[in-house]
Amino acid sequence: MNNLMNTLGQQSKKAAQQLSQLETARKNDCLMQMAQDLEDNAETILIANQRDLNQAKENGIPEPLIDRLRLTDERIQEMAEGIRQVAALADPIGVVEKMWQTEDQLMIGQQRVPLGVIGIIFESRPNVTTDAASLCFKSGNAVILRGGKEAFYSNQALVELMQRTLRNNELNSAMIQFVNDTSHDVANEMMRLNDYLDVLIPRGGAGLIQRVKNTATVPVIETGTGNNHVYVDSAAQLDMARDIVINAKAQRPSVCNAIETLLVHEDIASEFLPMIEKALASHEVSLRADSKALVYLEQADLAAEDDWATEFLDYVLAIKVVASIDDAIEHINHYNSKHSEAIVTDSYPNGQKFLKEVDAAAVYINASTRFTDGFKFGFGAEIGISTQKLHARGPMGLEHLTSSKYIIYGDGQIRE
Amino acid sequence: MNNLMNTLGQQSKKAAQQLSQLETARKNDCLMQMAQDLEDNAETILIANQRDLNQAKENGIPEPLIDRLRLTDERIQEMAEGIRQVAALADPIGVVEKMWQTEDQLMIGQQRVPLGVIGIIFESRPNVTTDAASLCFKSGNAVILRGGKEAFYSNQALVELMQRTLRNNELNSAMIQFVNDTSHDVANEMMRLNDYLDVLIPRGGAGLIQRVKNTATVPVIETGTGNNHVYVDSAAQLDMARDIVINAKAQRPSVCNAIETLLVHEDIASEFLPMIEKALASHEVSLRADSKALVYLEQADLAAEDDWATEFLDYVLAIKVVASIDDAIEHINHYNSKHSEAIVTDSYPNGQKFLKEVDAAAVYINASTRFTDGFKFGFGAEIGISTQKLHARGPMGLEHLTSSKYIIYGDGQIRE
Structure with a gap:
């Protein structure tokens, strides 16, 4: 097993534990700060983006694809605005959806909790980095982001800025992590990182989705192919x-x-x-x-x-x-x-x-x-559109990035 | 790809389509008939079970394990009673859990639908056969059952009886299928039958669960290990x-x-x-x-x-x-x-x-x-206890064997 993925996994799992207990107000403050820090450091992001654009031109990538890769001040503002919208959404964590009393007089409540550590493998535009990171963070999940090589420097710069904001808020920067290696081998290892990843969400074309389906042993949520x-x-x-x-x-x-x-x-x-x-x-x-x-x-x-x-x-x-x-x-x-x-x-x-x-x-x-x-469904920002039947189907918002636990209040009950 | 699993998969997928549209009353009638047919054919089941017991003795299986394998008239009645209890549970399929109107005046409802085809790999007592089959059937899912070799003849006899009841009710007998081969190879093929299986639920010890986790590319629900x-x-x-x-x-x-x-x-x-x-x-x-x-x-x-x-x-x-x-x-x-x-x-x-x-x-x-x-939680019979965070966590009843679809009523809306 590759050292990089194992190390990231361990760090993320530890960070996820801290993040799962974080109050809503602190999460929101941190998200608002992230948005501000992105805008304040637009220059840094644009420089990194220029490296990606130069490389794309060298590699003869067609203009429409280069345009998808290109960041501008306006696009960075849109990304910051997206993060602010996530901050404004209701926090799903801690909600007790139903509570009932059983025949044995136990009070059982079903409470929303984070999934833990979410892996995202994506090949689309750099805005996925901030969208996915902010949704995972708000829903109490650590995230490991593995973007495509075309947007490597842009993605890296964005994650580094978000990590700096985390540190400035005295939070573990491993709550949002970036896979610093775009090789297929490392992606394959990520797909089998069962000890640390609770779920893997691929975002991209049919080829990526198919490769993840065939390789992953980590639970996967399929997204996005629409025939x-x-x-x-x-x-x-x-x-x-x-x-x-x-x-x-x-x-x-x-x-x-x-x-x-x-x-x-x-x-x-x-x-x-x-x-x-x-x-x-x-x-x-x-x-x-x-x-x-x-x-x-x-x-x-x-x-x-x-x-x-x-x-x-x-x-x-x-x-x-x-x-x-x-x-x-x-x-x-x-x-x-x-x-x-x-x-x-x-x-x-x-x-x-x-x-x-x-x-x-x-x-x-x-x-x-x-x-x-x-x-359009009224869920707010989405992490993707699930086309599988397990866990979540259709547009996935914050609620779909959660699990539940049963909390049970007794007064000495034992089973007959 | 093994011919057996592919054939079973195709048949199950077709049967699942029919089963997904079946009215509650017909499902319940069929379940009540299955229970009756089990009791009426106890002799057939006991003869098959005796073959398993003889084989177990020849193989030197210890007495406590042989006892777990043993069926009696009383245990068959308990299995039939279990099926009747599933018939008495509310049908989760078709329930619209919430419906709302969007800004665009679309009416969106989230409706419970079956998962499709469920695979169960189990190594426990023969009663898992009737428990799992009845729960999957009631929740509108076709099921492919692959039991352990110790209970092979008992499981086979139970499935054949249930299939006969299906045919007597003019239903496709592939709604409940049995894998007639207990080799590891076939089990491994089942774990990778992504074209036909919507979910795989292993029921058994930590060794089985671990093997399924490491091998399966089909979505898995982990159950049952409790430290x-x-x-x-x-x-x-x-x-x-x-x-x-x-x-x-x-x-x-x-x-x-x-x-x-x-x-x-x-x-x-x-x-x-x-x-x-x-x-x-x-x-x-x-x-x-x-x-x-x-x-x-x-x-x-x-x-x-x-x-x-x-x-x-x-x-x-x-x-x-x-x-x-x-x-x-x-x-x-x-x-x-x-x-x-x-x-x-x-x-x-x-x-x-x-x-x-x-x-x-x-x-x-x-x-x-x-x-x-x-x-004890009040869900009725359970298919297992999920120890993963995706889809279902804790005791899984009928509701956890379902997915959802959004049904959307419009009057000509197009997106701006």
Whole structure:
């Protein structure tokens, strides 16, 4: 076992013990200070970020990806604002959700406690560093952050600043730790650090998620792959359906709650498909259609089997004509990644059937899948969107970064 | 990948889809019928069980273990009664725990749904077969059962009877499946059956749990290892402490909610230790004490470092004298398996401190740890006691065999 991960794990576990007992006010004060320190040290962050940008250019990384990496004064302010929003959220720790008296006259309460040490493996933009660290800290968990090599210097600078704030608040700086090594070997060791990590949350593309699933023995929460659908029923209002499809596909195609496939009932295909093709064309969305849909489309390619299973994350939409709502549900349950699914219909029974039978974290009637989001659900900032069924499903806020313990008040009870 | 596990997985996944949509009344009818069919076919079960018993004798298995394996008419009736109790529990599926309206006027409800396919790897008595199958069935989950080789024929006969009941009720018999191969290889394949298993629950000793943890890539819920403590505070009522220690250690030492170590505050050691030694002696409990405790004990051996970390599951108790409640909490948090911990004290602040700082699924003031149990908590039958922090912690009843989905009612909302 690598010395680095073991050392980080031990330090984090010890820090987690202190953090689990920290009062809400001290956590909030520290978060507000972190936000301030980020803004006050923007220069330091920008210098580190410039190293990442230079390296990215040397490595021939395409401009859109370089833009995702780039920090500016404004983006640093947004990160600080994100931390302040986390400070403003209610503290989930210590809440007793229910308490009851048993037949034996024991009083049993179920109390929220931190999970312990959370590992985050991510490959996205540097703002994940401050988002994840602040959510873990507020929910009483130590965090070990392992970012991608593209943003190494930016991530490192951000964590160093947050650690300095911790020390200035007389707290153990190991409450927020950074893995100073972006090799695959070290990542693999992190995925098997069962003695120290209570949970591992990967944030990134399907490749990362798959690698973590296959390698990790630490409990994992899968996040973020969204092969989502809108099904336009025969009883749909077609203008509502058009607006929802456009929004779900084209408003921001690179996010996990966008859709990848449109399913259209055959009874309305001849009317709806030309209408949606025109609307999508103005957003430069290219189409991959099955043979039935192709009949009604002018500019579409024939879809391959792979297209139904692909998360394009781009201005590409697969389209399929179905003979019934049952066919739509069967297609969705076969190909989807259990993230977000929507039906557009004015039929009450069809809407209810869709809600009941589709297997996904979030199932919508007459709304865009783009609402699957911690803020839009009313949870505040989110650590990710779980696509697994264990522990948490859908947008994960502070509450989903907690466990519980039963606290039991007796007066001498023994078991018969 | 082994053909057997893949085939079982595919069949179970399909069956799980049907089972997830089954009405409560049909599930209950089927469970009542299963109970009846078990009783009506007791002869068949006893014949299969005799094969296991014969084999156990040939292999020189000790008599207490053979007794755990043995089925009788009475034990079969108890198993049937257990299934009827599960039928009588409220169905968790379909419950909407909360529903709210968002800023965008979406109505969002969080609804309980089954997990999907649950794998159980167990090595205990045959009653686990019917307990686990009935709990999974009632909570809408397909189950794949892989029992130990000692009870192979008994487990197989029980599953075949339950499958026959399913078929008689025109249900897919793959809702309850049995792994017809007790090799380690097949078990390992089951632990990595990510395409079909939503969760894996091992039930058995520390060796099994450890093997599953190290091998599984399927999400696991750890259950059942209990290295538990009673701490007798300086402010304890000593007769209450004696009764709780006797109950927690000696009423049934082989179960996971029994204790393994007694911690005693030094101020009361000279009075309490001779008193508890006498009481434990009448239950033939042997003692392993640290050097400070040895001074007050007549028949104890010196404890080795290993003893603090050992789940004896036997009439053996480790004893340590501590200088303070802080030392007691530190010892517990270092050595315990996060299962059940108790303090005996009349001091209000010490009791509250213990509840707050001890890290375990269940923490008691003035009661025996033996109450950590689904029935005693009021949950009804349990599938096991989770000692991990993710998803479920402590006794797991029907509700803990579920996930949730967000159902969202809109009227055309799109995201700005």
